[in-house]
Amino acid sequence: MNLNGKTAIVxxxxxxxxxxxxxxxxxxxxxxxxxxxxxxEIEQAVSDMGGLGEAExxxxxxxxxxxxxxxxxxxxxxxxxxxIDILVNNAGIGIFGKVEDLxxxxxxxxxxxxxxxxxxxxxxxxxxxxxxxxxxxxNISSLAGTNAHPQMAAYNASKFGLNGFSEAxxxxxxxxxxxxxxxxxxxxxxxxGGDEASAEKSWQLQPEDIARVxxxxxxxxxxxxxxxxxxxxxxxxxx
Numbered sequence: 001m002n003l004n005g006k007t008a009i010v011x012x013x014x015x016x017x018x019x020x021x022x023x024x025x026x027x028x029x030x031x032x033x034x035x036x037x038x039x040x041e042i043e044q045a046v047s048d049m050g051g052l053g054e055a056e057x058x059x060x061x062x063x064x065x066x067x068x069x070x071x072x073x074x075x076x077x078x079x080x081x082x083x084i085d086i087l088v089n090n091a092g093i094g095i096f097g098k099v100e101d102l103x104x105x106x107x108x109x110x111x112x113x114x115x116x117x118x119x120x121x122x123x124x125x126x127x128x129x130x131x132x133x134x135x136x137x138x139n140i141s142s143l144a145g146t147n148a149h150p151q152m153a154a155y156n157a158s159k160f161g162l163n164g165f166s167e168a169x170x171x172x173x174x175x176x177x178x179x180x181x182x183x184x185x186x187x188x189x190x191x192x193g194g195d196e197a198s199a200e201k202s203w204q205l206q207p208e209d210i211a212r213v214x215x216x217x218x219x220x221x222x223x224x225x226x227x228x229x230x231x232x233x234x235x236x237x238x239x
Contacts, residue, residue, distance in 0.1 A: 001136060001218050004029035007081040009073065011035045011064055011121060012091030014045040016190035017140060020207035021088055021214050026052040028215065030086065033077040035062035056081075064091045064117030065109070074124040084128040088214065089118040090140040094155045094192060107154045114158035115165065122169060126178065134177025138214055139166045141182045143232060163228075170227050179225050181217050185210055186232030204233055 008025050012018040013034025022032045026049060034057065036042050042059035049057045058080050062073040077084055092114045095106040118139055129135030144152060145159030163182060170180035189204040213229055220226060 001085075001222075003218060005031070006085040007031045007033070007077060007083055008086035008088060009033045009035070009077050009084060009121070009125065010088045010090055011062070011073075011117070013059070013088075014038075014041040016192060017185075017188060017207045017210045018088070018090040019045065020211040021090060022057065023049055023052055024208070024211035024215055025086070026055045026057055028218075029053060029055050031055045031081045032057045033073070033080060034059045035064075035073050035091070037061065037063050064120060065112040067120045070117070070120040071124050074121070074128060078128055083132045084125050085132055085135045086218065087121060087125045087129075087135070087137045088140065089121050089137070091117055092140065092158075092192075094152075096151050096155065098151055099153050102154060110154040110158050111161075114155070115161045118162060118165065126173060126176075129178050130176055135179075136218055137169070137173075137178065137180045138217060139180070139182040140210070141166070141184045143184050143186045143230065145182075145184055167227065170225070174225070179217075181225070181227050181229065183210060183213055183217075184228065184230045186230075187236070203236055205231065 008030050010018050010022045010032060013022040014036040022034050025032050034045060039061050046057050046059045060073045060076045062069045064070055093110055095110050122137060139162055141162045142159045144156050145163040148156045166180055166182040185205055187204040189201045189206055213231055217226060
């Protein structure tokens with residue numbers, strides 16, 4: 001894909017992996033619409049990223065669990081930039097604990113954010129991509145989508161589901177010129193799940209590593225589709 005002048009939506013684009021992806025796209029000449037749940041975070045991120053290259057960045061408040069807010073996000077991007085070429089479903093949460101201790105509303109929040117939210121975004125964006133003759137959907141999953149762990153039942157369920165959803169969607173829209181890939185990172189040095197980014201975790205992947213994978217996918221020739229990418233720290237602590 002020739003990225004210059006294209007338009008992308010990046011959910012959860014104010015910090016961590018989403019922020020790194022948005023910045024990388026802007027440097028490649030892609031106009032970017034970021035979303036998050038808090039207006040102040042969006043305003044700060046848009047201000048910070050405004051000088052990256054000649055592309056434009058805008059933002060919109062959106063809780064991906066709410067279908068109407070997702071529809072408004074897509075409409076905002078179309079209004080600002082004329083269409084959508086790239087959708088990066090990055091927004092996600094992790095709430096961890098034993099099943100017997102996990103509040104039902106927390107289990108629901110994880111599934112609605114990590115899986116339902118991706119569905120809502122794809123459902124709204126695909127018709128717009130078809131108008132442009134194609135596009136690319138990249139879902140940020142996790143190695144937790146294939147490796148189950150105790151006290152991660154909600155998160156595992158959401159990412160196992162996301163992987164299956166991505167593979168089915170890939171087969172549905174490939175002949176419409178829309179590619180679908182999902183990226184499965186291992187440990188990333190961010191504030192996700194209550195952790196804090198720190199120098200002590202320098203062995204972990206950095207958000208920029210995931211952004212590099214996104215750009216690599218977008219730059220692949222039209223004939224090729226790396227539909228699933230696993231990426232993990234090369235030298236984790238020995239056990």
